Amino acid sequence: MRFLRQVLAVARKDLLIEWRSPARISGLLFFALALLLLVAYANGGSTFLLPQIAGSTLWIGLLLASTRGLDQSWAVELERGALEGLVLWPVMPAALFYGKAIANTFVLLIVLLALCPLTMAIYDVGVKEDYLIFLGLLFFGCSALAAPGTLYGAITARARGSSVLLPLLMFPLIVPALMAAAKGCSALMSGDIFNEAEIWLWLLIVFNVVHWSLSGLLFRYVVEDT
Amino acid sequence: MSEKSYAPWKDYIPWEHFFGVVGLCSLAAGHIWGLFYTPPETNMGDVVKILFVHVPCAWNSMLVFTIAFFAAFVSLISGRRGADGVLAGAVETGLLLTGLTLITGSIFARPTWGYWWTSDPRLNTTAILFLTFIGVLMLRVMVQNSERRAIWSAVATIIAYVNVPITYMSVRWMRSVHQIQSSPSDVDGPLKLVWRISALSILALAIWFITRRYRIEKARQIAEAAPPLPEANNA
């Protein structure tokens, strides 16, 4: 129970910090939006091509924005030595990980929910059925980025060249999740003729189970500084 | 007159050089034989002979990454610095073998499938595996503190290893133009022997590379070792 209380306390702390500085979430949103627009312009605004690439562009935009968000999430812990304070308080390392990963999931979800209607407008797509599966893809896609991203963010924030290192570590790892989320969303945006969205959702859930448990187990080695 | 005594040869020559010499010689012999003295394949002709490199590299890369996984596990649990040396060697050797797999596979694909690369589950997962471990290598390069480097790269290796079974099983789990997992029993007579020699030679070379890399890490640890503690004073 103490573990759960600490998880919730950490998540609440992170969400409170985001609430007090909304410029950070807005920054992520506008960064992803800029990417969406750039891709649309680079493809000449093609009404044939854009609906086909809407799903993948949406997720790539979020992925690139997420590295910035994950960096920021750890920067606030390092700038005044709060991370060491958390370890010595003590906050259980696994609770610290899950609390931060949950908060990061919600931050990414907020950005994604704001991006979706904009994407649908710019790329002329829409989801007409299976809303629950669509929401599941959005939620589990965000959590799939958040778990390994939170673990690797804790490493790269304290290493040299973190702006390059976090994407380098994270991107190859989350390709299955990116693929599942993008293909699932694309399928739903084009009517899901082959009923594949649910399969992609299950793949996303399996990815989440593996990485949320593995990252939670390994986090204590990352955060203790001996 | 006092007799001079000599230490046995094994005290001078590191044992891993045996693997290096045997590996190089058998690799050379096997590939010369395979290239010039075995018959061409019925459908693909001589092009198929690149598989004497491609398939053993693929097998051994997965085996070496598995060694890296176990070294990472031991490094994290026991804190043994030697395990970090094995980890460094295994990651670098695994990357070399995976890179060769991708290049030779591409060379094989062009005349047989008609393209250098395609979006295929086996090809994609192998490329992703390569990039994942590049990330682990870059992490090792960018972290100066040796203890942090050992712990963090062990964590990153364990997570990166999740991709290895996915890559191996991709041809069964997903529709792929790549053939399913192969073994020497899939081929006839002289090709089977060349394949086995190639696989074992590359394994011997991998052991040689990993052990030499371990020795380099060990030498670095000795150079960084603590100087003796000063004597306690009487204050």
Added chain:
Amino acid sequence: MQGDSEAGLHVADVSRRFGRRWAVARASFSLAPGERLMLTGANGSGKTTLLRCLATALKPDHGEIRLAGECLWTHRDRHRASIAYFSHAPRLYDDLNATDNLKVWARLGEYSIDAHSLLEQVGLPPDRTEPVRTFSAGMRRRLAFARILMQKPRLVLLDEPFSALDPEGRTQLVKLVDTLCGDTAVLIVATHLPRTAISLCHHGIHMEAGQITWRGAHDDHPLLKGAT
């Protein structure tokens, strides 16, 4: 510094290196519950490294620290809540105001606090809503001290507690440290201002190049006599 009791702090031959340099070498002393130690030394003498080892932020490379009869590093999860460590880093969140910072730490440690009262105790205005990033260095130090006032510690470690504080702040801090420690906590203060810390402490040790070079009663301290 008798400290024979199992209940106190025992530091035996503690050493810690960074690279090839021993930052702390063979530090040994014992303190009984309620005893207070002043730790002095020039910059780079090893004071902070020693305090970080005592706080379990660093693992000693050699030697052992025992608190209440148990090896501190092995049982660090159990002992960390009873160690109040006031370090150079304020452990604050710049985007939150003072009250939010205290409430966050209270929730994480499951302490019930009255944030307003804590802020008044350290001389900060309790109704200030600006984020901590607008605070001066001295105000941040006061807020950082308010954080550790929540704890009921067995071991109190203060690293340069008087830096960035005005004279009034220093006097206030001395009183607060007394309250925090009570009669039972072990206190170790690392300081460049022995004349301020002297009223708090019973004993002193002086460090040079990682080693303890002097120990004794606080008012015999060489820095107080003008010697270095």
